[in-house]
Amino acid sequence: MDALKLDLSHYRELLKQYINTQDESALYEAEQISKRSIQHNISLEEIINTHINALEDIYPELPENIQHSMSFLLEVMISYGLALQEFQDLRETQLEIKSEISVAARMQNTLLSTVKPDVEGFDIGVVSVPANQMNGDYHHFIHHEDGTVGITVADVIGKGIPAALCMSMIKYAMESFPSEHKNPSEILESLNRVVERNVDPSMFITMFYALFNPAASTISYSSAGHEPGFYYHAADDTFEEIRAKGVVLGVTDMAQYRQYEREIHAGDMIILLTDGVTECRQGDRFIESEEVLEVIKSFSHLSAQELVENVYKHFEKLQDFHLRDDFTLIIIKKDV
Amino acid sequence: MNLTVDVQENEGKSVVLLAGEIDAYTAPKLKEALLSLTEKEGNKVEVNLEQVNYMDSTGLGVFVSGLKSTKENNSELKLVQLQDRVYRLFEITGLIDVIDVDKTVQGGY
Structure with a gap:
């Protein structure tokens, strides 16, 4: 950062013009000098020095006491000059941090990337949008050789970067489980021990884990304190909350998880989400889950992917396009 | 978005009166x-949440830290007078089974 010199003769002429005429245009030009000086890192002392020199050029007979007062002013302004310098350094540091975070966010996207399964007889839609750069929500599909699909939806409590790092740990813990180990209750119990041992006490994870069997049209699932999803019954056009009991991961080492199973009928939908969906707020008003379901219903004629994207757009608009929390919505529709 | 934390010592127990919202911005103050x-x-x-009309999952994190700290220090933590929306969070997350949460009763061990 090299401090440039202010153009003394230009400054002198302007000052002279203003002293003689009090002309507005000279003041306007002074404002421009101020802006340019900041852009070019010209220090405050430099500006005051230029002013003193210009004044001495214009008035060679400048009284000595005025000259002294200028030296005094220079001294008084020193701390402001330093503060400005510090501000500029901080701004640069902030830009560096921002770019490092965006590198980390891209890395996280790669590490946690997952492929939406293509299953015959079903239509699956997924949307997951972080509130900030790093996503604390997590969803993952595991394709087993027998044709079943493991589906994880999770939310790390504690936001931002630590939450995102934690998610990577969870993913690798899950991948290290033996492949015959795929019952939702067993998986959550094992994961709970991993999280309990390895994660900071104020951080914990809510997770819904499902084993989806497309051939048999069944889904078995367990929940570790995760926001309940919904089941849509096409037959009578109603939604039912998918309740599953279980404490969040990482709070007690002895947690056990109940496993539930249900059959999926033609035209039915399974809706999995994180609390970013149900905790949406419009100004001071909360969006009730009935409203979320209404919106889902209104788009239910669309394909699963178009459906989730439209629901997301709807709530994004309601919240003035500023998400308070990460937003993840997965919908599995059984073809009619 | 603000939270006031008022602590009163009362007959051998500490009563924490909270008012406002518990979220990522106010949670550090509560945690401390x-x-x-x-x-x-x-x-x-005893933490009284009667005047807390909003809490997000960060708030749950604070109470989980509090719970873990009680185990290390042989102390006790009890949450009382929760509003429905806040209570629902403890219910969904299964934390009502591990933290002493009393939705209705006013004070008292």
């Missing part, structure tokens, strides 16, 4: 106040 109480060996801490 809560842990300083649960870290006192054998202390009984």
Whole structure:
């Protein structure tokens, strides 16, 4: 950062013009000098020095006491000059941090990337949008050789970067489980021990884990304190909350998880989400889950992917396009 | 978005009166106040949430830290007078089974 010199003769002429005429245009030009000086890192002392020199050029007979007062002013302004310098350094540091975070966010996207399964007889839609750069929500599909699909939806409590790092740990813990180990209750119990041992006490994870069997049209699932999803019954056009009991991961080492199973009928939908969906707020008003379901219903004629994207757009608009929390919505529709 | 934390010492227990919203911005303040109480060996801490109309999952994190701290310091933590929306969070997350949460009763061990 090299401090440039202010153009003394230009400054002198302007000052002279203003002293003689009090002309507005000279003041306007002074404002421009101020802006340019900041852009070019010209220090405050430099500006005051230029002013003193210009004044001495214009008035060679400048009284000595005025000259002294200028030296005094220079001294008084020193701390402001330093503060400005510090501000500029901080701004640069902030830009560096921002770019490092965006590198980390891209890395996280790669590490946690997952492929939406293509299953015959079903239509699956997924949307997951972080509130900030790093996503604390997590969803993952595991394709087993027998044709079943493991589906994880999770939310790390504690936001931002630590939450995102934690998610990577969870993913690798899950991948290290033996492949015959795929019952939702067993998986959550094992994961709970991993999280309990390895994660900071104020951080914990809510997770819904499902084993989806497309051939048999069944889904078995367990929940570790995760926001309940919904089941849509096409037959009578109603939604039912998918309740599953279980404490969040990482709070007690002895947690056990109940496993539930249900059959999926033609035209039915399974809706999995994180609390970013149900905790949406419009100004001071909360969006009730009935409203979320209404919106889902209104788009239910669309394909699963178009459906989730439209629901997301709807709530994004309601919240003035500023998400308070990460937003993840997965919908599995059984073809009619 | 604000939270006031008022601590009163009352007959051998610490009563924490909260008012406002508990979210990522206010949670650090609550955490500091809560842990300083649960870290006192054998202390009984009662948190009154009657005036808390919003809490997000960050708030749950604070109470989980508080719970862990009670185990290390042989102290007790109890949450009382929760509004429905806040209570629902403890219910969904299964935390009502591990933290002493009393939705209705006013004070008292």
